[in-house]
Amino acid sequence: MKELKTVTCTLRSLFGDDVNLIEQEEPYIKRVLDLDLSFDVFDRLSNYVKTLGVTRQFIDVIDTFKVSENETPAGFRLGYQLEANGVLRVDLIRDIGYEKNGKKRPTKVLFSADTANPYEIKPIAKMVANLTCNPGIIYDLFINNKEANIGNQFKNRDEVMAEIGQILGPGADISVELNDPFRKSDTELIEEAEKFREMLSKYRVVIKVPHMGPVTSQNVEELLSGNKKLSRGYKEVTTAGALRAHNLALLLHENGFRVNFTLMFEPYQTALAMQAKPYFINSFIRHRAxxxxxxxxxxxxxxxxxxxxxxxxxxxxxxxxxxxxxxxxxxxxxxxxxxxxxxxxRHFNDGEGADGLDAVRHNLRVLKNSNLDDSRLIICSMEGEFNYPDIDKLLVEKEFEDLVHRVIITAEPRYLARFTSTNQVISYQRRFLNAAHGKN
Structure with missing residues (x-):
């Protein structure tokens, strides 16, 4: 007898044609009745389920994003809650590894746009699961850049972020950085984060918290005036000052925000950063290499x-x-x-770091040994001919095969776009086009 490898099931399979639905939730339940259900889940549920409903979060997600009829939005996977009396409730759980209707994205490794330029985001929007930006990217590279901000259409950060949210839709997280974590109080920072949550929804917004090191509210002005150099060395930290970012990240976490813990350049930052329960950690590779x-x-x-x-x-x-x-x-x-x-x-003269990716390898190992199963690594800050190709090769190494789903590669859209092309694209297009037009 041949082994049975694939069985296709749906929630409707649990009931046949006699699906017992919670009446007031029926418009929501119908969105998922015919979506694929693994046989393993079907087998475990079939002896218990009598009635089908959805969670409050399911309803809130659908109402928040105003999803088309009979669909669930991208950026969510289906979950199930079995309650008393055989009531099964379907949930929508935030997971940017999924497209609409609970389908996984094409690859486990995800891509992200590192920009605040809506015109650059549009052509890559369907390919990315995240967008990351900061005040420098928003103001210097877009709003105040006459070539980028065509016709000076966008006047402030809120206008830019609202447009980006509209372009990306529900499937991508959006990481935004608070303008001044040094001189604002905790209350003011939470209020600023709340504005982003209101604008982008709690499901998409991720707050970027930068490592602060020796920079504090008392000396931050040194970076803004004179020679803009800090009089204190990077190792000359106070406990409170250096851990300000970690405690801010924990505060945001306690207030229901996911945190992108950024400015991570050396591997030794990682384990301490993980104590702040981040949703994203980062490996900055370009300038370090x-x-x-x-x-x-x-x-x-x-x-x-x-x-x-x-x-x-x-x-x-x-x-x-x-x-x-x-x-x-x-x-x-x-x-x-x-x-x-x-x-x-940095292992710069051996195989661990000759490609400048020793921090990436280290951070993946820390993730593997952490208890934060939903945390992901963003590999960022890259340039040149080999940064992306070297990352691409690293992610198919045997050691990291079970960690690829926790990796996000972020860069400016134009940088990623260049790696869709090779010299032979031109050669073959020349041949095909001339053949199509009857030319030698």
Missing amino acids: IQSDRLNQCLKKFEVTGDTDELEKIRNILIEQDYLTNTEEVSLLQLKTMTENLIRY
């Missing part, structure tokens, strides 16, 4: 030539990139040791 490469080149040149100018270049890089303050006195030997330790930690 560029810094590593510049420092590594200087170090190698010094090792070959003994020219101390290379160590002075390292000093300038470390000051420029805020590893050192302008006033720190560090000897050339200390500079050399610092750089060697940094390169070693």
